[in-house]
Amino acid sequence: MRALLVDRSAPAGLRLGQAPDPVPAPHQALIRVAATSFNYGEIRHGLEEAPDGSVPGWDAAGVVEQAAADGSGPAVGTLVTTLAMDGAWAELRAVDTEWMGTAPAGADPGALSTIPVAGASALRALHRIGPLLGRRVLITGATGGVGRYAVQLARQGGAHVVASTGNPEAHSDALRTLGAHEVIVGPGPKALGTPVDGVVDLVGGSQLVDGYQMLAEHGTLVSVGHATDEREHFPARAFFGDQGGHDRTIASFYLAACTGLTRDLTWLAERVAGGGLDPQISWRGSWDGAAEAAEALLGRHLHGKAVLELD
Numbered sequence: 001m002r003a004l005l006v007d008r009s010a011p012a013g014l015r016l017g018q019a020p021d022p023v024p025a026p027h028q029a030l031i032r033v034a035a036t037s038f039n040y041g042e043i044r045h046g047l048e049e050a051p052d053g054s055v056p057g058w059d060a061a062g063v064v065e066q067a068a069a070d071g072s073g074p075a076v077g078t079l080v081t082t083l084a085m086d087g088a089w090a091e092l093r094a095v096d097t098e099w100m101g102t103a104p105a106g107a108d109p110g111a112l113s114t115i116p117v118a119g120a121s122a123l124r125a126l127h128r129i130g131p132l133l134g135r136r137v138l139i140t141g142a143t144g145g146v147g148r149y150a151v152q153l154a155r156q157g158g159a160h161v162v163a164s165t166g167n168p169e170a171h172s173d174a175l176r177t178l179g180a181h182e183v184i185v186g187p188g189p190k191a192l193g194t195p196v197d198g199v200v201d202l203v204g205g206s207q208l209v210d211g212y213q214m215l216a217e218h219g220t221l222v223s224v225g226h227a228t229d230e231r232e233h234f235p236a237r238a239f240f241g242d243q244g245g246h247d248r249t250i251a252s253f254y255l256a257a258c259t260g261l262t263r264d265l266t267w268l269a270e271r272v273a274g275g276g277l278d279p280q281i282s283w284r285g286s287w288d289g290a291a292e293a294a295e296a297l298l299g300r301h302l303h304g305k306a307v308l309e310l311d
């Protein structure tokens with residue numbers, strides 16, 4: 001099969017080549033991939049760790065070519081969106097049936113391919129915060145793939161949504177269109193004003209520290225992302241519970257450790273297919289353009305999702 005292979009001598013460390021067809025385990029279905037999307041984490045860290053010649057990639061959407069031998073998961077011909085820690089950037093992919101969601105027939109595979117990492121991480125992080133109705137929620141790194149889903153989902157959950165970006169001039173209108181009530185630069189007290197009940201932090205460093213300090217009593221910050229390499233330095237007394245600081249939580253997050261993702265992936269796929277969620281595709285093209293998309297993502301020139309179609 002054709003696949004994007006890790007090749008450190010090629011632009012962005014990726015080369016279009018040939019790889020052996022995957023052999024599914026009994027609990028895996030074989031998917032014919034139609035589209036895949038890039039995530040910051042896999043381009044920044046995943047490629048560094050993958051051996052030359054391997055097929056990377058987390059997100060892919062396509063059609064079930066061979067159902068799982070153990071009888072789990074969808075039937076042949078079902079449109080699905082899938083997640084795994086590798087193997088997405090190829091014509092065929094073997095995936096655990098627990099890590100796929102079904103999609104309505106006729107849905108756009110490109111849009112579906114944006115869901116697994118970005119959509120499911122946003123949804124699970126918001127679940128961790130708890131009820132959103134009438135709550136004030138901050139999303140840092142809101143212009144990225146996860147952030148754009150998080151803004152939409154938090155708004156749909158009934159939250160007052162504050163979106164943070166390093167460049168509000170460029171992104172304020174788009175974030176407000178997605179559902180943000182306020183767009184700010186960084187979560188410091190001056191920009192944020194009133195404390196928040198929940199934070200989905202996609203940046204880390206000083207934004208995590210400032211976001212935590214702006215949590216109201218009983219508030220939760222979910223530390224999903226580490227887009228910056230900055231360290232987190234908490235000032236003295238940051239963890240004292242007086243002066244409104246009682247019972248505040250910082251929760252770590254790892255999507256691959258989440259269970260029960262099928263239900264969430266299917267729900268997200270229905271919302272995207274029905275137009276209730278916008279996948280925010282900002283780059284779309286053939287997989288010949290993989291290096292261009294990867295470099296744009298790393299250079300912070302690409303905000304939203306990059307989708308590669310397998311032709």
Ligand SMILES: NC(=O)c1ccc[n+]([C@@H]2O[C@H](COP(=O)([O-])OP(=O)(O)OC[C@H]3O[C@@H](n4cnc5c(N)ncnc54)[C@H](OP(=O)(O)O)[C@@H]3O)[C@@H](O)[C@H]2O)c1
Nearest residue numbers: 040041141143144145146165166225226227228253254255
């Ligand atoms: N723990 C998990 O399981 C999990 C799951 C999914 C994602 N993640 C992580 O979550 C983060 C966001 O993912 P994503 O796919 O949405 O990434 P993304 O599309 O690159 O978006 C991240 C956003 O953060 C901001 N940003 C980037 N670099 C920054 C820097 N050095 N300093 C401050 N802000 C910066 C940018 O917004 P502005 O340019 O507008 O400021 C960018 O739009 C990544 O670190 C990713 O690895 C983790």
